[in-house]
Amino acid sequence: MANCVYCGSLLTRHQAFAGTTCDHWRCREKRLNSQLVAHRTEAARVLAVTRPERFPIAVVPHGLQELVPLAAGSRLMLAGFLHGLLDAVAEEADPEPSAAVQDPGDSPALAAHLGRVCAVCRGYCCHHGAAHNAFLDRKTLLRFQAARPDLPMDGVIAVYLDLLPDRHCRDACLYQGAQGCVLPRGMRADICNGYECGGLKAARASFDPASGGYAYVAVRHDHRIQRSAFVEDQVIRPYPVDDPTQGPAEGSRSAHDDSPDG
Numbered sequence: 001m002a003n004c005v006y007c008g009s010l011l012t013r014h015q016a017f018a019g020t021t022c023d024h025w026r027c028r029e030k031r032l033n034s035q036l037v038a039h040r041t042e043a044a045r046v047l048a049v050t051r052p053e054r055f056p057i058a059v060v061p062h063g064l065q066e067l068v069p070l071a072a073g074s075r076l077m078l079a080g081f082l083h084g085l086l087d088a089v090a091e092e093a094d095p096e097p098s099a100a101v102q103d104p105g106d107s108p109a110l111a112a113h114l115g116r117v118c119a120v121c122r123g124y125c126c127h128h129g130a131a132h133n134a135f136l137d138r139k140t141l142l143r144f145q146a147a148r149p150d151l152p153m154d155g156v157i158a159v160y161l162d163l164l165p166d167r168h169c170r171d172a173c174l175y176q177g178a179q180g181c182v183l184p185r186g187m188r189a190d191i192c193n194g195y196e197c198g199g200l201k202a203a204r205a206s207f208d209p210a211s212g213g214y215a216y217v218a219v220r221h222d223h224r225i226q227r228s229a230f231v232e233d234q235v236i237r238p239y240p241v242d243d244p245t246q247g248p249a250e251g252s253r254s255a256h257d258d259s260p261d262g
């Protein structure tokens, strides 16, 4: 007979075998928070980071890193998709600039901070861009063209195709290159510019402009903390330090970076 360490309810045999908490979401959340704090403490000890409590915790998913050459067939498929958008009914046309392209509330420091959080994640959400042609749509193409009225639509498509990287992340969006999205912000779909996972929202909420930005980014996958990193000002300190799967210390793999508006 054992009881949940948080709510005191009697544990089932299975729960008692698995640990010391019940399955109520509040208790599971407390258990996760406890694990995250312990992980941060251990990482700080190894990396000699003082006062780890300065680093608010942000939990992000685990993006893949392996790069593969851009296949000719993938390029052709995207070209076909983009040309198909040209033939779409004109009622979809909306050349109004998207409010999501550039958040006017984001200072350069905040945008860079969020970019570093995404860099630790390695752009998990861009994985979904593979099945959705980088989320591109007619409206996005028209928005891009609106700033270049001399450019015909097939010229717009040529610009998009020219920007495809030689290598992209396996099973992810074709535009996800070694250092993140290669499309300028102004050429990305609204969802690419606006999406934030829970971890990124947490990093945004805890950002302190006076400090330059602190975060402890925990990468969670399969219900486990796989790796993590301290983000401090312009530095990313990965833990474990010898993790061969760690990405570059700087740069973003996602929609959130400080790349120029295009």
Ligand code: SF4
Binding pocket: 060, 061, 117, 118, 119, 121, 122, 123, 124, 125, 126, 195, 196, 197, 198, 199, 200, 253, 254, 255, 256
């Ligand atoms: S928003 Fe950033 S941190 Fe969240 S899944 Fe996408 S790349 Fe990762």
Ligand code: SF4
Binding pocket: 125, 126, 127, 128, 129, 134, 135, 173, 174, 175, 176, 177, 180, 181, 182, 183, 188, 189, 192, 193, 254, 255
């Ligand atoms: S942000 Fe860039 S890499 Fe990610 S899904 Fe959008 S276009 Fe693809």
